[in-house]
Amino acid sequence: xxxxxxxxxxxxxxxxxxxxxxxxxxxxxxxxxxxxxxxxxxxxxxxxxxxxxxxxxxxxxxxxxxxxxxxxxxxxxxxxxxxxxxxxxxxxxxxxxxxxxxxxxxxxxxxxxxxxxxxxxxxxxxxxxxxxxxxxxxxxxxxxxxxxxxxxxxxxxxxxxxxxxxxxxxxxxxxxxxxxxxxxxxxxxxxxxxxxxxxxxxxxxxxxxxxxxxxxxxxxxxxxxxxxxxxxxxxxxxxxxxxxxxxxxxxxxxxxxxxxxxxxxxxxxxxxxxxxxxxxxxxxxxxxxxxxxxxxxxxxxxxxxxxxxxxxxxxxxxxxxxxxxxxxxxxxxxxxxxxxxxxxxxxxx
Numbered sequence: 093x094x095x096x097x098x099x100x101x102x103x104x105x106x107x108x109x110x111x112x113x114x115x116x117x118x119x120x121x122x123x124x125x126x127x128x129x130x131x132x133x134x135x136x137x138x139x140x141x142x143x144x145x146x147x148x149x150x151x152x153x154x155x156x157x158x159x160x161x162x163x164x165x166x167x168x169x170x171x172x173x174x175x176x177x178x179x180x181x182x183x184x185x186x187x188x189x190x191x192x193x194x195x196x197x198x199x200x201x202x203x204x205x206x207x208x209x210x211x212x213x214x215x216x217x218x219x220x221x222x223x224x225x226x227x228x229x230x231x232x233x234x235x236x237x238x239x240x241x242x243x244x245x246x247x248x249x250x251x252x253x254x255x256x257x258x259x260x261x262x263x264x265x266x267x268x269x270x271x272x273x274x275x276x277x278x279x280x281x282x283x284x285x286x287x288x289x290x291x292x293x294x295x296x297x298x299x300x301x302x303x304x305x306x307x308x309x310x311x312x313x314x315x316x317x318x319x320x321x322x323x324x325x326x327x328x329x330x331x332x333x334x335x336x337x338x339x340x341x342x343x344x345x346x347x348x349x350x351x352x353x354x355x356x357x358x359x360x361x362x363x364x365x366x367x368x369x370x371x372x373x374x375x376x377x378x379x380x381x382x383x384x385x386x387x388x389x390x391x392x393x394x395x396x397x398x399x400x401x402x403x404x405x406x407x408x409x410x411x412x413x414x415x416x417x418x419x420x421x422x423x424x425x426x427x428x429x430x431x432x433x434x435x436x437x438x439x440x441x
Contacts, residue, residue, distance in 0.1 A: 093137030093391065096372050098169070099267040099294030101240045103209065105140040105169050107366055107391060109296055110384075111377035112141060115155040116148025119379040123155050129384050130159035136388055140169045142270075142296065142375055144214055145199050146176035153202035165205055171296075172199050173244060173270075175214030187217035189228035196232055212242040212270055215420050222254050226263035233264045244270035244298075245419040248283035255291055268294035268372070273365050274302040275346060275407055276339060277417040282410035285370040294372040297365050301376075302417065303328075305339055306361035308347060312340040328416065335414035342413055345406045353399050362390035364403060 095104040110133045113119070115126040130141070141160075143152045153172060160168060174195050177185040185191065199208065211232065213225060232238040243251065243266045251269060258265040269288050271280045277299070288295050301307055309317060316329055331337060343357075350360040365374050378384035407413060424430050 095139070097294075098210075098240075098296075098372055100292045101210075101267050101294070103169055103240070105294075105373050106138045107373050108138055108362075108387065109140040109142050109171075109373040109375045110138050111298065111375040112143035112152045112156050113147045113377045114379040115143075116151030118148045118152075123158060125381070126155045127159035129378060129381050130156065131164075132381060133384060134164065134168070136385075139167060140171070140373055142171040142173075142210075144173035144176070145178055145195055145202075146173075146214070149178070150198070150202050153199055157202060157204040161204070169209045170203065170205065171210035171212060171242075172203065172208055173212040173214040174199070175217065187213055187220045187222075187225040189224050192225065192228040193231070196237060200237065207237055207239060209239045210242055210268065211238040211240075212244050212268075213246075214244050216243075216246055216250050218423055222250075223257050223261055223263070226254065226258055226261070226265075230264040240267045242266050242268040242270060242294075242296075245272065246284075247420075247422070248287040251284070251287050251291070251293075265291075266293065268296055270296045270298055270375075272299045272417055272419040273297035273368075273371070273374075274300050274306060274417075275361055275364050275403055276302040276305055276342060276413045278407060278410055279412045279418060281368070285368065289370045295370050296373045296375060297371055298375045298377075298419075299417070300365045300374040301358060301361050305343060306346070306357060308343070308357045310340065310343065311347075312344050333414075335416070338413050342406055346403070349399060349402050349406070353395070355393055356386075356389070358386060359390040359393045360395070360399075360403075362387060363393040363395050364400070366390070367395055367400065 093106050096107055098105050110130065120126050141156060143156050145153065174192055175187055178195065183191060211229065229241040233241065241264055246269060254266050257263060269284065271284050273280055285295065329336060347357055350357045353360065362374055365371055376387045412418060
């Protein structure tokens with residue numbers, strides 16, 4: 093498998109990254125089977141594994157540790173993330189120095205490793221000064237507990253601010269960004285990907301199959317299959333939402349493109365994201381061995397300009413079919429009170 097350099101880190105990673113979100117209570121509870129999936133991925137040439145503290149409440153990290161036991165750890169680029177709530181304590185979340193320095197120790201313990209190759213901030217935290225976050229991460233790099241740092245689902249302006257602060261304050265810089273990217277979710281093409289290219293950052297995209305939509309599992313005029321994401325987050329798959337109806341139409345058009353190209357829809361979807369010059373690696377998050385092995389053929393696919401033009405005609409570059417696929421909504425948009433002055437200062441009519 094041809095390897096790609098992750099930004100300016102010098103670390104060489106496979107174009108497919110094994111995501112471990114579905115290992116544990118959120119997906120596959122059979123630890124032995126999850127370990128076999130990891131081993132099969134390593135044997136296929138994948139040397140990059142991504143997890144997070146929050147996945148199944150830490151269980152995913154523990155499963156990854158079991159799978160890498162016996163000498164496999166040294167040959168793997170291991171990434172994990174911090175930010176999401178890990179308990180009822182209001183300070184067991186976010187991007188503060190207090191939480192990062194505490195939680196990294198928990199991740200190291202669960203992963204049974206002395207170092208993390210890539211430690212990522214899972215989401216932005218507007219309540220926390222980015223200098224506080226970068227300062228804590230820089231200390232971890234200097235202590236040898238972390239080799240490189242990155243961010244996930246950060247808007248372009250947040251990435252620019254982080255680099256500005258790193259330069260002015262002498263902090264370690266974010267070496268990569270992990271955004272959502274697929275044929276159905278292309279908004280990052282407008283600013284995030286160009287920003288990453290400008291700063292020489294690696295890009296590890298998550299949800300390249302858009303939560304299963306680009307596997308052909310969900311089709312127009314067919315009943316929604318039981319189980320999986322549709323049962324866990326039914327609102328995201330409800331045909332009462334116009335965005336879901338639009339996705340069903342788009343999938344039908346993409347199925348036709350894939351058939352004419354002579355490749356499975358899954359391979360079309362993965363090859364599409366990997367064809368972007370800013371993308372270093374695409375995360376595959378299998379729950380079963382079949383799902384993992386079914387993605388490997390995408391590496392043998394090189395999409396022609398004709399096929400890419402057809403995709404552009406179906407989903408316009410720089411747009412998301414469903415805005416909820418953005419992965420993070422800024423508080424200025426999500427919170428009504430941030431968009432309206434108090435009545436006392438604007439009067440009422």
